[in-house]
Amino acid sequence: MKTIYLLVLCFTMAIQSGCAFKDIDKRIFVIAIGVDKSDDINNPYRVTLKLALPTQKLDPSVNNTQIISENSKTITGAIGRITAKTSKDLNYGLLEACVLGESIVNENINEPLNWLSRRFDIPMEGMVALGKPNAETVLKMKPRSENYSGNALFLSLSESGSISSFTVPEHLYDFYRRTTEKGVDPYLPVIETENEVYKIDTAALLDKQKLKVILTPDETRVFKELLQSYPHFEITTKMVDQPFVLTIEQLKSRYTIYTHNKNKPIIHVTVQMRGIVEEFVNQLYEENWTKFEKHVEQEEKTKISSLLKKLQKNGIDPFGFGLLYRATRHEGDKEWEQWQSIYPEAIFDVNVKVSILGTGAIK
Incomplete structure (x- = not known):
């Protein structure tokens, strides 16, 4: 009887392992996501993912990230197309930054914010910012000071590294709260690229849906x-x-x-x-x-x-x-x-x- 029970238990675990669990070598981690408006009327959203590539040693001279962009009618559709281009399962557990392109913020932030807040696997404590001129340009840049995948972007936005009186950090959970709470409005730090460094010295102020003004x-x-x-x-x-x-x-x-x-x-x-x-x-x-x-x-x-x-x-x-x-x-x-x-x-x-x-x- 015990033998039959053990066989059933092992068979059940094997099924669960095959369906719900994937080894680390079969996953690729998304460290940043960017959402822009595309030039394609039929596929209005352009989603960019910054993926961390595993390396045996830290070497700033080696490009240890991969950038993939896709257009689609929806953000979910764009993610599906990106998934078809990767050989590994996309994992969002280490997502550090969400960058919304200026075109998105100028028009309406509700759709990308709705998608980000509904996903159970996206950490709400991640940083959020406005990418200028667009999110894809920001994510594609690799600063020379970056010693591992995407850490320069996170350190700049979160002030875990340098602390500047011109950088206003904002977390995804607080940004979402400000878009839904009566009596307080959202804001975003504005991030640009300049000579292989991130320039973050202005803030964008929004109403509940779109950009109203960018401060000096x-x-x-x-x-x-x-x-x-x-x-x-x-x-x-x-x-x-x-x-x-x-x-x-x-x-x-x-x-x-x-x-x-x-x-x-x-x-x-x-x-x-x-x-x-x-x-x-x-x-x-x-x-x-x-x-x-x-x-x-x-x-x-x-x-x-x-x-x-x-x-x-x-x-x-x-x-x-x-x-x-x-x-x-x-x-x-x-x-x-x-x-x-x-x-x-x-x-x-x-x-x-x-x-x-x-x-x-x-x-």
Whole structure:
């Protein structure tokens, strides 16, 4: 009886192994996916996969990736055509980046985002970005600093490597949440290729469906500081006709919404910064720090106010003021309707406080 049971068990495992499990040497890992609009009217989607090729040793001079692109009526159809070109099973468990081409983001992001979020095998913690001029160009480039398949793209987008005040990282799960949550809108870092390096110094702001505006690098720096209360950035200005650079090491931001006067609702934005002087030719003594602090405060207030008004003019809310309004009111479904009428008329009251902690190693 035991012998029969063991035979049945072995037979069942053999069937399961043949149907559901494939050895590692029969798989190929997708490390990045790009979605663009194609030039073919009948097959509007162009999908690009960046595949990692197994190697025995790390050698930056060897191309250890493979790029395959296909056009189709649907993203699923394009993936099916790519699968027909590979000898191994496509595995998405190590997917690190999803790049949406500028043509897709300009038109509608719902279809690619719907496909990405429905797949059980695509990690939602992967990075997402806007590829300019298109996703395929971004995925095809191999930076010289890349020491194994696709790691340069992931390190640049996630800030696991270099950290820049102009790079605004975004995960797929948060991007999806922002497209479905009332009161907060999505954004994407913009990635371009330049002289065999990735250039990521601007951010794209979207409504729930498509691109509304791309910020300048300076606006992107202000956007990141408010969005993430992000320290470790530089404020550059001029004092006494000399460049003055203050490196911010601590930052706190807070938002409050007042609607007591319905004709003039006010959004209070309070930002506190503390930093160290990094660059200034003239001598700087402790007794005259105040005028430097006031000067930086005024410049930052102007930049923040300008950015907030620009977002308001375009009808987008990436900072989640609407979400804050809904969370602090208890009027049911009316809250969202109220906010939609309040936001376009709101006045921004920006208050910036800058404190200089020191002048570096030079006194």
